[in-house]
Amino acid sequence: GESVGLHLPTLSVQEGDNSIINCAYSNSASDYFIWYKQESGKGPQFIIDIRSNMDKRQGQRVTVLLNKTVKHLSLQIAATQPGDSAVYFCAENNENRDDKIIFGKGTRLHILP
């Protein structure tokens, strides 16, 4: 079965507010994690990644937090914009899995005007 899952299937956030999307994983051997954004009719687009030797990484308006103790990953989006509306997937990989990235089910983010 899949080793990555998400807590909430849908999240609605007011424009301008911050949003947090959560993800749980079960494989303690996972050492590389990625967040993807998928807009309707398009392929997944890389947002940010983090390796297991880190617990936080920041990009432009996005932050990924990794808690290896509880096997939890989150994506924080600051000052959400209408263009942030999409489905967000967490994905993971470990060195023993031959470069195969495993995806979670996804969270749909709605930005309310």
Next chain:
Amino acid sequence: NAGVMQNPRHLVRRRGQEARLRCSPMKGHSHVYWYRQLPEEGLKFMVYLQKENIIDESGMPKERFSAEFPKEGPSILRIQQVVRGDSAAYFCASSQAGTNNFPGGYTFGSGTRLTVV
């Protein structure tokens, strides 16, 4: 840099026909991955190929599905005798090297949406 190119974007097949999905990786990328996505679902790994080699096909159904990545030309995902359950979006991704050596995961194409009628 044209990115990962998949064609066709949409493909309609009758039950029992064959479907051929093509993927041209990004220039300089020698690793190709195929994923399937059902509506409102995540992407499920199907197969990982390098030029002329299948590295991992653990996600491929045992029958009717095959994939290749020849020395020249695009990678092909072939589905024989399609059934309605094969209707899905099929995404191809490519990378320059293995996951351990690259940042950012894979680069995905825009997918082929297969509808079996």
